[in-house]
Amino acid sequence: MDTRFLESLLIVVEQGSIAAAARQQHLTPATVAQRLRTLEEEIGCSLVQRNGRHVRPTEHGLAILEQSRQIITSVRELCVIATSDTPVGKLRLGAISSVANGLLPPYLKRFFECFPEIELHIMPGSSSALYNAVLDGALDAAFIVEPPFDIPETYVRETLRSEPLIVLVPGDVTEADPHEILRNYPFIRYDRNQWGGRLADDYLKRTGIWPHERLELDALDAITIIVNQGTGVSLIPDWALPWPEGFYLKKVLLPDPVPCRKLGFLFEKETLKRRLINRLLDTLKYPIKAFEI
Known part of the structure; x- marks a missing residue:
């Protein structure tokens, strides 16, 4: 379903006229009318009724108006997020206990100060279990010990400590x-x-x-x-x-x-979350004094 057609429906209902809606959208009345017919075919019921030049929503049309507004608002927000320089989204991370308890907390404080719109979900586990979770796609990245073997070429491991x-x-x-x-x-x-x-x-x-x-x-x-x-x-x-x-x-x-035990950050090279991962890596680049004896 084309959300532009929903937008035309909302404007027609608001203006009470196909001609007025067409002028507002810089379209021809025939184009707006065709959009309404297409919507009605897709949804399977009549959405508007005409009385001369005046148009008003049917009972079915009224029922979908609020949700249609929400859909259009959500799509606009997605466009803003996709084109914005501000990173937004969620990362599923794994972390061994010594990283989660010691190394990571100071970095997380800095990370959320810089990128408050990125949400992190951190799963604890052993290095081997978290390694497999990243390769299986259950996690976007993980803080693990360097494996005693070579990792696949499609993955990256950044040494942190x-x-x-x-x-x-x-x-x-x-x-x-x-x-x-x-x-x-x-x-x-x-x-x-x-x-x-x-x-x-x-x-x-x-x-x-x-x-x-x-x-x-x-x-x-x-x-x-x-x-x-x-x-x-x-x-x-x-x-x-x-x-x-x-x-x-x-x-x-x-x-x-x-x-030496080498702690690192493992992720897939071509992951769709690479933009968010790069922000986290930017934070991890700069040393922070961790807890010490």
Whole structure:
């Protein structure tokens, strides 16, 4: 259905005359009359009745007037949005927990200050699950750890942050050698099913360290809490997060070369949401001091 025909119907009803409506729209009366006939054929009922030169809506015509106005208004708004320089729309994003809890909040504050008309829906999940969601089209983009494999050429991954592995220990540990700590203290393992956890596991294997494993889990914030309680030590990325008050922890650095967990932003090259994604990338370009110990 051509919305211009609905507009002609509204003007005819408003003017009470096909000739007057034609003058207002800079059309011939025959063109306006043809538009009305086409509408009536499409809808399947008579919309106006003529009494000489005067035209008034039928009961069916009256029934669709308000919704017709809403449709025309919505179409005009769409045209404004499509041609405006102000980005408007919704992005479906995924974010691993360490990004959602630590890295992202300061950027979101800046983003909404700059682009208040863009709506974000953020879904939590593991890097592997979010990666698949982007490739399946369930998400427009995702904040994930660098995959341990090459991504398809039709996708882009922008690196946002590089996080070196560290040995996280309770604050009362005096040992300074990271390898000795990993060998001699109870070990809280970062889940090997996570891409970041595989990085830590590869490091332990490469250095020939077989720690006294006490627990394995996939949440970096939970690992941090458990280490703070003195339950053990851990080998994790030096991630950005809001550290709770009262924590007493130490970060022991590894010798070079240090493996790094790379956090990035994954999206499809030719996505229809590229304009909105570019605005988000513009925000992410400029460093913001994240939460630190």
